[in-house]
Amino acid sequence: MAIVVVGSLGLDTIETPAGRAEEVLGGSAAYFALAARHFLPVSLVAVVGTDFPQAARAMLDHPDLDIEGIDHAEGRTFRWEGVYSKDMNSRETLRTELNVFERFQPELPDRLRTLRNIFLANIDPVLQRSVLAQVRQPRLVLADTMNFWIQTKRDELLQTLKKVRMLLINEEEARDLTGEPLTHRAARAILELGPETVVIKQGEHGAFVQSADLYFTCPAYPVDSLVDPTGAGDSFAGGFFGALARMGRVTELNLRRAAVYGVVLASFTVEGFGVTGLLRVEREEILRRAEAVLRMSRFSLDDTARILR
Amino acid sequence: MAIVVVGSLGLDTIETPAGRAEEVLGGSAAYFALAARHFLPVSLVAVVGTDFPQAARAMLDHPDLDIEGIDHAEGRTFRWEGVYSKDMNSRETLRTELNVFERFQPELPDRLRTLRNIFLANIDPVLQRSVLAQVRQPRLVLADTMNFWIQTKRDELLQTLKKVRMLLINEEEARDLTGEPLTHRAARAILELGPETVVIKQGEHGAFVQSADLYFTCPAYPVDSLVDPTGAGDSFAGGFFGALARMGRVTELNLRRAAVYGVVLASFTVEGFGVTGLLRVEREEILRRAEAVLRMSRFSLDDTARILR
Numbered sequence: 001m002a003i004v005v006v007g008s009l010g011l012d013t014i015e016t017p018a019g020r021a022e023e024v025l026g027g028s029a030a031y032f033a034l035a036a037r038h039f040l041p042v043s044l045v046a047v048v049g050t051d052f053p054q055a056a057r058a059m060l061d062h063p064d065l066d067i068e069g070i071d072h073a074e075g076r077t078f079r080w081e082g083v084y085s086k087d088m089n090s091r092e093t094l095r096t097e098l099n100v101f102e103r104f105q106p107e108l109p110d111r112l113r114t115l116r117n118i119f120l121a122n123i124d125p126v127l128q129r130s131v132l133a134q135v136r137q138p139r140l141v142l143a144d145t146m147n148f149w150i151q152t153k154r155d156e157l158l159q160t161l162k163k164v165r166m167l168l169i170n171e172e173e174a175r176d177l178t179g180e181p182l183t184h185r186a187a188r189a190i191l192e193l194g195p196e197t198v199v200i201k202q203g204e205h206g207a208f209v210q211s212a213d214l215y216f217t218c219p220a221y222p223v224d225s226l227v228d229p230t231g232a233g234d235s236f237a238g239g240f241f242g243a244l245a246r247m248g249r250v251t252e253l254n255l256r257r258a259a260v261y262g263v264v265l266a267s268f269t270v271e272g273f274g275v276t277g278l279l280r281v282e283r284e285e286i287l288r289r290a291e292a293v294l295r296m297s298r299f300s301l302d303d304t305a306r307i308l309r
Numbered sequence: 310m311a312i313v314v315v316g317s318l319g320l321d322t323i324e325t326p327a328g329r330a331e332e333v334l335g336g337s338a339a340y341f342a343l344a345a346r347h348f349l350p351v352s353l354v355a356v357v358g359t360d361f362p363q364a365a366r367a368m369l370d371h372p373d374l375d376i377e378g379i380d381h382a383e384g385r386t387f388r389w390e391g392v393y394s395k396d397m398n399s400r401e402t403l404r405t406e407l408n409v410f411e412r413f414q415p416e417l418p419d420r421l422r423t424l425r426n427i428f429l430a431n432i433d434p435v436l437q438r439s440v441l442a443q444v445r446q447p448r449l450v451l452a453d454t455m456n457f458w459i460q461t462k463r464d465e466l467l468q469t470l471k472k473v474r475m476l477l478i479n480e481e482e483a484r485d486l487t488g489e490p491l492t493h494r495a496a497r498a499i500l501e502l503g504p505e506t507v508v509i510k511q512g513e514h515g516a517f518v519q520s521a522d523l524y525f526t527c528p529a530y531p532v533d534s535l536v537d538p539t540g541a542g543d544s545f546a547g548g549f550f551g552a553l554a555r556m557g558r559v560t561e562l563n564l565r566r567a568a569v570y571g572v573v574l575a576s577f578t579v580e581g582f583g584v585t586g587l588l589r590v591e592r593e594e595i596l597r598r599a600e601a602v603l604r605m606s607r608f609s610l611d612d613t614a615r616i617l618r
Contacts, residue, residue: 038617064618083398087490181396183513184531204492205514206526217515217528222493237587246616256608285618290610296526297606301599307555308347308592309373 002041003030003245006106006131007121007234009046009070010078011056013095014273017086018227024274025056028079028144030229034278035265036119037064037239039246042238043112045069045131049077049100059275069109073100082121089203108134116293117245119237122146125160126155132163140250142166142199143211144233144240150177153195165250168237170201184210191199197255199211199240199262201233206236207240209259218259221298223266226272232266235278241264264289311375311487312554314341315415315440316430316543316612318355318379319387321583322404325543326395327536333583334365335389337430337453340540343587344547344574345428345617346373347595348555351547354378354440358386358409360449368584378418397538399513417443426554428546430453432464434469449471449559450549451475453542457563460484471503473530474559477546479510493519508571510542518568519533521534523561527568530576530598535581544587548574554602573598 005028012026033042043066050072060067062222078101081094106127116139120128143164149157150173157177161167167190171183178189183200187210190198197211206220240262247254264286271277314337321335342351352375352407356505359381369376387410390403399502405600415436425448429437433521452473458466466486468474476499480492480540499507506520515529558565573595580586 001549010402010593040618071313087484089490093371129560175396181398182531182535202514205511208528215531216608218608219517219526222491223522226491243613243616247613253609257610257613260608261613264372274466279396286617287614290613294608296524297608299525299569299603299606300562301566301603304552304556304566304599305596307552309351 001114001117001245001267002043003242004043004108004115005036005119005121005158006045006127007032007119007123008072008078009044009048009052009103010080010101011053012230012274013079013081014228014230015083016088016228017084017140019273021228021273023053023079024030025059026230028058029148030275031234032115032119032121032238032241033065033070034275035062035269036242037062038239038265039242039261040117040282043069043115045108045112046103047071047073047100049073049075052077059279066175069112073103075100082230084229088226091154091229106131108212115291116140117241117250118142119241120144120153120164121234122238124156125149125208128160130162140165140241140245141199142168142237144168144237145173146171147176148172148266158193161190164195165197166193166197168199168201168233168240170233171204174198174200184208187228197250201236202275203229203232207236207262209255211255215257216256218256218263219293220263223267224272226270227277230268230274231269235269236262236266238280239263258291260293265295310426310554311352311424312345312426312428312551313352313354313417313421313424314338314428314430315354316341316428316432317434318353318357318361319389319410321361321363321539322388322390323537323582324336324392325397325537325546326393328504330537330582332388334368335583337543339369339584340543340578341388341428341430341547341550342369342374343367343584344544344578345551347574347590347592348370348551348570349426350375352378352424354415354417356380356382356409356413358382358384360373361386368588372495374476375478378421382412384409388499391539393538397535400538407451408504414470415440415492423451426550427451429453429473430543430546434466437469438472447476449554451477451546453477453546454482456485461614467502469610470499473504475506475508477508477510477513477542477549479542483507493517493524497549508568510545512538512541515572516545516568518564520564523564525565525568527565527572528602529572530577531581532600535579538587539583540578545571545575546569548572559574569599569602572602597618
């Protein structure tokens with residue numbers, strides 16, 4: 001039943017209008033795992049350097065997280081530095097040091113090859129396929145991607161899309177990938193490329209999920225204080241995939257519920273720098289925010305036919 | 310029970326990736342009235358020039374539209390010309406000729422001064438107040454505004470906001486007006502300025518409605534074909550205000566339903582150039598799309614507490 005995530009771990013230096021954090025734990029695998037652990041145990045497959053600090057490691061020290069699949073390679077850990085715009089809707093990357101991540105060749109330990117719920121975080125689509133080939137009987141597979149791969153490895157990405165059941169992608173990337181300016185049309189075009197389900201992340205506007213017979217829009221949970229948007233997408237992925245894998249069956253209703261848990265987990269992340277918002281999450285608060293999303297989007301049309309002339 | 314709209318009528322020349330339309334009926338009052346008439350009769354208060362063509366007038370010729378309040382002034386009709394970007398998310402104004410609209414001093418005929426549902430479309434906030442002063446017992450008042458007034462007549466706009474019960478504004482304008490980068494925080498800040506309810510238009514992302522005890526997000530209806538976004542906001546206003554005025558009581562549930570009818574009416578508008586999409590609307594299709602919006606946003610959390618560890 002557990003989940004495997006293959007992705008990055010790194011040290012982020014982040015500046016937002018709310019402040020600055022230096023060399024804090026980051027990377028898609030960290031955000032995903034800290035969100036998904038509320039639903040199922042998570043095994044991380046990633047690489048760090050010999051300089052990976054004890055403080056960062058301690059944040060992943062949790063009974064529900066299996067960190068034995070993290071490779072400690074000779075060299076420095078992946079680093080990223082970025083600064084967000086005043087409204088935090090855009091960011092500029094000041095520095096990317098791939099370091100040991102550049103030679104990342106994910107090898108699943110034998111005991112993880114029988115796990116059936118796989119999140120392929122945003123890494124080279126060639127590596128995503130190589131991971132899939134190592135899994136004996138994948139059941140739920142969710143892949144993420146980004147503009148860099150869409151632009152530089154499009155053919156490889158298209159090969160990967162033929163093999164994954166679900167794609168997670170943000171709105172702008174979905175348009176880039178398909179050339180369709182309307183997001184819901186871009187989603188439909190992605191379904192032609194292989195995935196049965198596509199989940200489009202829309203930041204402050206929430207997310208939507210589309211499959212053959214489902215079109216579900218989920219608003220974002222309105223946080224009081226936006227501190228750092230880094231990792232919101234991977235935290236959404238953790239909440240979404242964690243809830244879906246835990247519910248077990250991919251039904252229309254479960255996909256809707258999973259998206260709600262996705263926006264809820266993302267809402268915690270953006271309230272603190274790095275993973276600090278996620279580390280504070282309590283079970284009761286997850287449920288409270290999910291109920292709030294329900295109230296935000298609920299309505300009824302009973303008897304409204306009569307209001308039309 | 311009827312509605313009065315005070316706004317613009319004009320001739321628009323529009324270029325979008327889907328084609329071009331020249332000198333077609335436009336203006337906030339036209340879009341609003343053609344949308345709101347599905348719920349209640351609408352009286353238009355506006356000005357056109359002596360060159361206002363018969364073809365444009367014919368589009369407003371409908372038993373539910375009262376066009377006697379349209380002033381025919383000496384001179385040319387208001388004209389606007391614009392071209393939309395490839396994804397239609399932005400547009401460039403090529404030409405604005407105010408013509409007779411420049412001297413628009415709305416005077417409500419006596420018989421309209423007793424009407425109680427007033428939509429103050431996007432005009433000078435000074436004129437909006439002058440209209441309000443002419444209405445004997447306003448009940449429901451919805452005002453629209455835009456960046457131009459926020460930037461050039463901010464103090465006048467703030468005076469107007471103290472007198473209107475509801476404000477309709479788009480997302481970017483809400484941020485401009487309040488300086489709050491998060492839309493829901495901008496909405497809350499607007500409630501401090503006077504209105505009891507604020508409705509934020511979010512284009513492809515729908516709309517949301519906020520009041521003291523309500524925070525409702527409504528997705529947009531996903532149109533198959535986006536032809537011309539001009540007038541979508543005023544059509545939303547027509548659907549929203551028409552439905553709300555017809556339902557009569559401003560309750561939490563009615564505000565939610567009204568927003569749904571808003572996005573539905575806007576969806577017809579964007580499917581054709583100018584008002585042509587709105588002219589084709591059939592009652593059954595309004596209901597069908599409202600039901601579709603319900604299915605798009607519906608979910609339940611029953612039994613999901615057990616999926617959390």
